[in-house]
Amino acid sequence: MLSDPRSNAAREPHIVVEDLTMAYGDFVIQHDLNFTINKGDIFIVMGGSGCGKSTLLRHLVGLQAPARGRVLFSGESLWDAEPERRDAILRKTGVTYQAGGLWSSMTLAENVALPLEQYTDLKPAEIADLASLNLALVGLAGFEDYFPSEISGGMQKRAGLARAMALSPEVLLFDEPSAGLDPISSRLLDDLILELRDSLGATIVMVTHELPSIFAVGDNSVFLDPETKTQIACGAPKRLLAECPDAKVQRFLRRGETPTTAKEPQ
């Protein structure tokens, strides 16, 4: 029967990170990360500036190889796979970058159409239709012929999202989706992400330190600590706020205010 796609896939692990150590040469960014991202969840990667959140995302999308450990997509190790197989796995992921990452020499429609042109057998007219549809889904109907430099930062973020969705990926990864947006645009983007997850059943990984977003959309999360260089908390953001005994996590989730007791009465 027709059912919510999420209930079919509930609690099924989608991406598993095992003993992951990330390093630039000898300089270790984070070590021994272990967490599981379930299908259809919105998973938040949080932590202070410079703790390696974006580097973690680069490992998840195949831009950087782990120093040690594995990243499993539906049980398949990304970095042990043959290059062609890795490309096939990565084609099921869509990424938006911090600064949008839109190709500045192409119009928005061309940006969204490029993945479709490269990886599907559709006719040009059909690709144009689907590109317009993707832009309409993120609220950019009619902006097909604009260049990225001609639209606002929030619109660029949404156009980046439209491009990430073009191939109907199973995983969407966002690097700081709401950075640089006003609170209302940021809220609208959160709503859009929630709506897309609920409609499409995609798994969503978000790197962010925007507290309102974290609590509004996060189903699960991992907290990276820049000092000990490893994860110090893992779980639903709201539960971490209520229950996590770690003072650093509490300070982060309360914008620097140290709670009087580690565990506040509900």
Add this chain to the structure above:
Amino acid sequence: MVATTDVSASLRETGSATAAHKGWEVNLLAAGELQVRLFGQWVLASGARSAAELSGRLGETPRPTKISFDAREVGAWDNVLIDFLSKLETIAAERSIAVDLSGLPGGAQRLVALARAVPERTGARRTQQRPDLLTRVGRNSLSFFAMTADFVAFLGEALIGIGRMLVGRARLRRSDLMLAIEDCGPHALAIVALISFLVGLILAFVGAVQLQQFGAAIFVANLVGIAMVREMGAMMTAILMSGRTGAAFAANLGTMQVSDEVSALQTLGIPPMEFLVVPRIVALSLMMPLLTVFANIVGMLGGLLIGTSMLDISAIAYYNQTTGAVGINDWAVGLVKAVLFGAVVAIVGCWRGMRCRRSAAAVGAVATSAVVLCIVLIIVIDATATVICTTLKI
């Protein structure tokens, strides 16, 4: 994000066996209700579905008043389904036929609503019209004049900036000037040496073949010396520097425009012209004559190599012949041109960079146009100077 419903594989097979390419069929229910039965895969991999045929059915009499859906046999679906549905909705709206989406998967219903949620902003869409030939010629001519005027304005500003620097009132850092000098001067020595040595060699080669016929092989020294000092030394160095330094200035300043670094200077009250442009112009104008002297000497060494090895001229004789042939006038002409070329390369590079639009593609475009414009101007100036010098017998 491919959502799958609970339809068993066997059902999907039988359902799509006959019309797998289409994925839908219509049943006319009672009371003008048209039911669209959807089945099979609706994913990108299986191709797009056209709503055009279905729209034909909507025009038939008796005209349906309502469209409903039966999507129990839909397998996997993605944007292909949403695209089909939103087109159908548009067509139905034009014919004022009600659309009942309730038979569709919940996610699909929400996505169709989402695609409609933000209406198209009025006036946002662009009507692209390719202007006719006359319009384009006119536009390009106007933009050429506008650019020339802009270049002259930039040149004026740069001269004012240099003037302020000379009286010690410009806002620039001595270290930036030194860095620019290092980059334009010492770092360019190796490539200038290689190219001018080869140019000297080529000149001597070509000259030797001709002059030997008249038994005047020793005049190779005159040929190489005068050609290097008056023309080739300055010109080859300038062309090298326009590729090496002019393009770098344009790309560097262009990137600074893109990343708001120039705006940051302006808001601090530091004129970018004095802080960024003047040091570069001064550095290249100072270094170009020095590089040219170096290039001239290395070029003559190239000639000497041919003279001693091919023409059996002794090194002393070659030296004496050269010093006798190349006078102070020749050096002056070459060095004045070198200063001019240095200033032109730096000014054009900085001008293109400062006028860069805010995108990665624009940075590439200004770097290219800087090099092309530099080389064109260098050759034009050189030709003009040669005509003037010949007329005035300098």
